[in-house]
Amino acid sequence: MIAESTREERRRNSRKAEIVAPRPGFRLPKPVRRLQRQAPMYALQAVSALSVRLRELAGRDVIDLDRIMEVVQFVYQQRELAHRGPNYAVDDFGFDPQFTESFLGVFKALYRDYWRVETTGVEHVPATGRALLVANHAGVLPWDGTMIKTAVFAEHSHPRHIRALVASQFMGMPVMSWFLRRTGQAVGHPDDTRRLLERDELVLVFPEGTRGTGKGFKDRYRLRRFGRGGFVSTAIRAQAPIIPISVVGSEEIYPMLGDLSPLARLFGLPYFPVTPFWPWLGPLGMIPLPSKWRIQFHPPVEVAHLPAKAAEDQHLVMALADDVRDTIQRGVYDNLKLRRGVFL
Amino acid sequence: MTPFTPHRVLLTGVSNPLGAEVARRLAPQVPMLFGCDVADPVSALEEMDFVHADTRLSVIGKLVRQLHIDTVVHLAVMVDPAHDDRSVHETDVIGTMNVLVGCAAPSSPVRRLIVKSGQAIYGAGPNDPSFFSEDMTNWDRIATGVTRDLLEMEQLVSEFALRNELCGVTVLRLGLRVSEDTSLARYLSLPIVPTFTGFDPRLQLLHEDDAADAVVRAVVGDHAGVFNVAGDGVVLLSQAIGIMGGTAAPVLPPYGRWVSRLALRMIAGVDMPAHLADIISFGSVMDCSRLESAFGWRPVYSSREAMDALALGKQAELIEAPSPPQEYELQVYLQQRRRRQHQLTASRN
Numbered sequence: 001m002i003a004e005s006t007r008e009e010r011r012r013n014s015r016k017a018e019i020v021a022p023r024p025g026f027r028l029p030k031p032v033r034r035l036q037r038q039a040p041m042y043a044l045q046a047v048s049a050l051s052v053r054l055r056e057l058a059g060r061d062v063i064d065l066d067r068i069m070e071v072v073q074f075v076y077q078q079r080e081l082a083h084r085g086p087n088y089a090v091d092d093f094g095f096d097p098q099f100t101e102s103f104l105g106v107f108k109a110l111y112r113d114y115w116r117v118e119t120t121g122v123e124h125v126p127a128t129g130r131a132l133l134v135a136n137h138a139g140v141l142p143w144d145g146t147m148i149k150t151a152v153f154a155e156h157s158h159p160r161h162i163r164a165l166v167a168s169q170f171m172g173m174p175v176m177s178w179f180l181r182r183t184g185q186a187v188g189h190p191d192d193t194r195r196l197l198e199r200d201e202l203v204l205v206f207p208e209g210t211r212g213t214g215k216g217f218k219d220r221y222r223l224r225r226f227g228r229g230g231f232v233s234t235a236i237r238a239q240a241p242i243i244p245i246s247v248v249g250s251e252e253i254y255p256m257l258g259d260l261s262p263l264a265r266l267f268g269l270p271y272f273p274v275t276p277f278w279p280w281l282g283p284l285g286m287i288p289l290p291s292k293w294r295i296q297f298h299p300p301v302e303v304a305h306l307p308a309k310a311a312e313d314q315h316l317v318m319a320l321a322d323d324v325r326d327t328i329q330r331g332v333y334d335n336l337k338l339r340r341g342v343f344l
Numbered sequence: 345m346t347p348f349t350p351h352r353v354l355l356t357g358v359s360n361p362l363g364a365e366v367a368r369r370l371a372p373q374v375p376m377l378f379g380c381d382v383a384d385p386v387s388a389l390e391e392m393d394f395v396h397a398d399t400r401l402s403v404i405g406k407l408v409r410q411l412h413i414d415t416v417v418h419l420a421v422m423v424d425p426a427h428d429d430r431s432v433h434e435t436d437v438i439g440t441m442n443v444l445v446g447c448a449a450p451s452s453p454v455r456r457l458i459v460k461s462g463q464a465i466y467g468a469g470p471n472d473p474s475f476f477s478e479d480m481t482n483w484d485r486i487a488t489g490v491t492r493d494l495l496e497m498e499q500l501v502s503e504f505a506l507r508n509e510l511c512g513v514t515v516l517r518l519g520l521r522v523s524e525d526t527s528l529a530r531y532l533s534l535p536i537v538p539t540f541t542g543f544d545p546r547l548q549l550l551h552e553d554d555a556a557d558a559v560v561r562a563v564v565g566d567h568a569g570v571f572n573v574a575g576d577g578v579v580l581l582s583q584a585i586g587i588m589g590g591t592a593a594p595v596l597p598p599y600g601r602w603v604s605r606l607a608l609r610m611i612a613g614v615d616m617p618a619h620l621a622d623i624i625s626f627g628s629v630m631d632c633s634r635l636e637s638a639f640g641w642r643p644v645y646s647s648r649e650a651m652d653a654l655a656l657g658k659q660a661e662l663i664e665a666p667s668p669p670q671e672y673e674l675q676v677y678l679q680q681r682r683r684r685q686h687q688l689t690a691s692r693n
Contacts, residue, residue, distance in 0.1 A: 085586055086582070086583040086584075086585075086586030086587045088583070089577075089648075090546070090578060090580060090583075092474070092475070092546075092577060092578055092629065093474055093546075094474075094546045094578065094580065094627075168470050168471040168472075169470070171470040171471075171626070172469075172470030172471075172626075173542070174540070174541055174542020174543060174598040175542040176542075177470070177542065177543055177544075177545075177625075177626070178542070178543060178544035178545070178580075181546070182544075186474050187471075187472070187473055187474055189472075189473040189474070191473040191474075191475065191477075191480075192473050192474045192475075195474070195475065
């Protein structure tokens with residue numbers, strides 16, 4: 001028989017009471033707190049009313065409510081993030097989807113409004129199952145990786161998180177080391193690639209590595225060597241289709257004029273770029289230029305018909321790697337032709 | 345050939361908490377259990393015969409031959425020392441060498457050897473893969489402290505396994521444990537936890553119960569080879585600090601970590617051994633799939649649950665006194681009381 005309890009007892013013992021119990025200490029008066037709680041809703045109502053009035057007056061949308069809702073969503077996501085405490089789960093690689101998605105609002109704004117990315121062929125990315133995405137790498141900072149991730153998350157019919165592989169140098173850098181892992185990246189180690197693919201993830205690799213990002217402005221859109229084709233053998237072993245991606249526009253975000261390698265060695269960086277703005281303008285020089293971007297996803301290269309033994313066949317592996325490289329290079333030239341101007 | 349079952353088991357290092365727990369669980373499962381350590385056992389066990397013996401001396405070989413030991417469980421290995429000093433090398437390398445020599449005699453009765461090792465053997469660095477599997481020990485790593493000692497120890501053990509095919513050798517690389525007396529637990533229990541600026545690594549933990557369980561399963565079952573033993577999943581360092589109710593203070597500079605370690609010892613009186621400094625900046629996670637497939641068992645506590653258990657203070661399980669009191673316990677009790685009185689008089693003088 002369940003013992004009768006008084007209302008106070010039930011209230012005290014309920015789990016809800018634990019959550020809503022106010023913190024001890026100073027509290028604002030109740031009307032003020034109510035206003036605090038409701039102010040964002042009032043503000044939104046006011047803005048929407050204003051937008052309706054302005055549309056009537058101007059005959060077109062002056063205030064884009066979708067954008068405003070995105071900002072509101074971003075603020076609330078950040079707030080939730082700050083309040084969640086240690087009660088969240090990360091996967092074994094240290095990937096935290098909630099943390100990552102809270103930043104996607106910013107990346108979507110960059111994607112849509114700043115670089116005006118035009119994405120084609122995103123349907124080649126499978127909605128489920130594993131795939132190895134291979135892209136050209138350019139720009140001093142890996143914004144191209146961010147934009148590919150945003151493209152699949154924003155444009156695909158089944159938004160998915162892409163797990164990129166980063167050079168191990170970045171894992172030794174403060175802030176980078178945790179930020180990259182938190183947002184789903186892993187070390188560019190064959191073992192990590194295999195594990196991610198076996199979990200049916202989308203894995204993004206840049207076979208050019210820092211040779212691609214650290215090349216000078218005069219070499220723009222000329223792909224570097226594609227490593228030793230290691231990505232192909234990993235894909236064959238994991239039976240994952242290879243999806244080549246051509247990115248255009250990333251080369252112009254930081255026109256790299258020179259490389260101060262002694263300074264790079266001092267800071268443990270792969271290169272120390274000199275652009276028209278960096279390091280002359282300080283942190284302002286880190287703002288990327290608003291070039292016009294195009295991202296093209298190519299049809300997948302199937303490797304499932306190849307036996308696992310083929311991964312050791314260096315000839316086949318290098319031939320496939322060259323094919324993928326050619327596809328990407330051709331895609332880069334095609335998209336350069338389609339682009340009207342660097343900043344248009 | 346009939347499957348081998350352990351009859352006469354020798355446990356080294358029974359006086360450390362893990363050894364005591366293993367002895368307690370093993371006692372009902374094997375006919376004869378002998379324990380040896382340099383220190384007195386923390387709790388007495390009726391079924392176990394305790395010998396004062398130092399693994400660093402050759403007496404261990406005599407013990408093995410005289411007692412006709414067929415299974416040696418070598419737990420007198422420091423996998424998580426509080427300091428980096430000479431005694432770790434002595435215990436881990438020289439002690440293990442002695443145990444191996446004791447087991448390696450031509451007419452040796454030893455048919456099974458279980459050696460405790462630790463996650464520290466992999467070290468931790470930015471160039472390492474996200475998961476260490478058993479064959480990823482980096483023998484060429486310029487290692488310091490306990491990493492180097494464990495590498496040297498395991499090299500000895502693998503040589504022994506190659507030479508003595510009759511003896512099945514199991515090496516258990518135990519994950520980081522967070523009971524009260526490990527260096528990681530002491531570090532995480534600080535009210536303000538100094539961390540390296542800009543680093544928030546993944547930690548993988550192993551509950552004390554699971555560690556003991558794994559050792560017992562290795563003794564009773566027949567699993568030769570090297571195995572990683574650690575809980576499922578990972579906990580971020582910041583999460584772990586949050587669970588413990590502390591505050592993370594990212595005050596230690598990310599480069600020149602030995603300076604930070606020295607400063608911590610001088611100013612705060614906190615000892616941070618080199619392997620711990622590496623782990624709390626780069627993290628270290630093991631792949632335990634081999635354990636799961638060979639043992640058919642996985643640790644019960646995930647990393648997160650092990651952390652929660654520490655936060656709840658339920659990590660250490662009290663070993664209840666057996667009743668009625670036995671002659672052996674009485675002897676141990678009297679011996680301990682004599683020692684205590686002796687120490688008291690010594691401190692008074």
